[in-house]
Amino acid sequence: NSHEILLSSEFQGCKVVRFIFEFQSKWSLQIVVICGWHLCCRFKVVVGTCFTLFLAVAALLAAVWIFVDSPIEPLSFRYPDCPSLVGPLNLNDKLQHAEHLFEGKLVGAESIATIGDIFYTGTADGKIIKIDNGKLSTIATLGTPPCGQPEHEPNCGRPLGLCASALGKLFVVDAYLGVFEVDPNTGETAVLVPATLMVEGQKFGFLNDLTILDNGSKIYFTDSSSRWQRQHNCFLVMEGTCDGRLLEYDVNTKITHVLLSGLCFANGVELSPAEDHILVCETTMARIIRYYIKGKKKGQHEVFAENLPGLPDNISPSSFGGYWVGLATVRSREAFSIVDLLAPHPWLKKLMFKVHIQYTHSEHKAIP
Numbered sequence: 001n002s003h004e005i006l007l008s009s010e011f012q013g014c015k016v017v018r019f020i021f022e023f024q025s026k027w028s029l030q031i032v033v034i035c036g037w038h039l040c041c042r043f044k045v046v047v048g049t050c051f052t053l054f055l056a057v058a059a060l061l062a063a064v065w066i067f068v069d070s071p072i073e074p075l076s077f078r079y080p081d082c083p084s085l086v087g088p089l090n091l092n093d094k095l096q097h098a099e100h101l102f103e104g105k106l107v108g109a110e111s112i113a114t115i116g117d118i119f120y121t122g123t124a125d126g127k128i129i130k131i132d133n134g135k136l137s138t139i140a141t142l143g144t145p146p147c148g149q150p151e152h153e154p155n156c157g158r159p160l161g162l163c164a165s166a167l168g169k170l171f172v173v174d175a176y177l178g179v180f181e182v183d184p185n186t187g188e189t190a191v192l193v194p195a196t197l198m199v200e201g202q203k204f205g206f207l208n209d210l211t212i213l214d215n216g217s218k219i220y221f222t223d224s225s226s227r228w229q230r231q232h233n234c235f236l237v238m239e240g241t242c243d244g245r246l247l248e249y250d251v252n253t254k255i256t257h258v259l260l261s262g263l264c265f266a267n268g269v270e271l272s273p274a275e276d277h278i279l280v281c282e283t284t285m286a287r288i289i290r291y292y293i294k295g296k297k298k299g300q301h302e303v304f305a306e307n308l309p310g311l312p313d314n315i316s317p318s319s320f321g322g323y324w325v326g327l328a329t330v331r332s333r334e335a336f337s338i339v340d341l342l343a344p345h346p347w348l349k350k351l352m353f354k355v356h357i358q359y360t361h362s363e364h365k366a367i368p
C-alpha cells in the first residue's frame, strides 16, 4: 500500500526533485532533493536559498533525531535482488478491465468466503456482510461501537479472514477480537479462540487469516505479530519484527497449539488441495512458507516461494491448481522499491518514523 510519486521541476536553474511516499493514504513523507548543485551556484541568491533550505532541513532532522523517541526498533536485513518483471511477471493491464462491484459500499473488504452462491466478507467498520444475488446485508458485528475510524478498530473489531467449511459453516478471524464461528443464516456468533488467550506464553496482537480442514476438525490461523496491531501494520513491516505465528485450533478438544513461530508478519494462510500442507504468507520477507501437516515431513517447514515481486497478503487456491496471492507494494528491478532500499538502513527507518511521530503528534506505540 505504499507508493511513490516523483516530481521534478526547474527552480531558477535549480533542479528540485520531490519524492512523496504515501503509506496507507494516512500519512506521507516528502523528501526534497536539490540536484545540480553547481548549477545553483552560478546564482548567488539561489545558492543562498538552496543552502539555507539545506541547513534548515538538516537542523530540523537533527533535532527530531535527538529529541523524538523512535516508535520502532528495526534490525538491518537485506532482501535478495528484486525480481525483474519479465516473462510471466511482465506487466499487463488485465485487472484494469475488471468489473467493479459494490464500489464504495464494501470498504476494506479483505477476504471472501462462499457458501453455494452466497458470498461473505468483512468490512473496515467491523461488519460481516452477506452478498446474496447482488444484495448486501449485515449478518453480524463482533465488537462494540463506535466504528468507522482506524482508532476504533480495537473495540469495533476488524474481521480480516473469512472461511467457509465444506459443511457450510462460516468462520471468521477478527484482527483484534479472536476466532469466531458465525451462523451464515442467523448471524449468531460464538467465540472459539478469544484474542485474550495466551498460547504457549505469547499473546495475540494482530490475528489475520484462517483456513479449515474439509471435515471441519481443525482450523489453522495466523497471528501477524504480538507487538504490533493491525492499525500499525506499516510499523510491523518497517520494523521487520519476526514474532508472527501459525496456529492450529482443534474443534473437538478446543485446544490451540503453535505450529510455527518467529514468522515475519504471518499473513494469508491456505491448505493445499490434498490437505497435506499449509501455505503461509510471510509479508515482510516477500515469501511464502510451506508447513507439512501430514506424511513423512509432518511438522517440518520450508520456503515455498521467495523473492516475490511484492509483499504477499492473502492467498487462495485458483481453479487451475495454483494459488492467487495478493501483493501489497511492488518489488521490481525496473522500479524503485522502498522496502528494499530501507531494509539495510535501520537508522533511516528510525529517522522517518521519528519525523512521522513528530509531524502527526500521534500516539503510535507497540503493545507492551
Ligand SMILES: *[C@@H]1O[C@H](CO)[C@@H](O)[C@H](O)[C@H]1NC(C)=O
Pocket: 213, 215, 216, 217, 275
Ligand atoms: C478429518 O481430517 C483429518 C485430516 O485429513 C483427519 O486427520 C481426521 O481424522 C478427520 N476427522 C474426522 C472426524 O473425520
Ligand SMILES: [Ca+2]
Pocket: 110, 160, 208, 209, 267, 268, 313, 314
Ligand atoms: Ca491478510
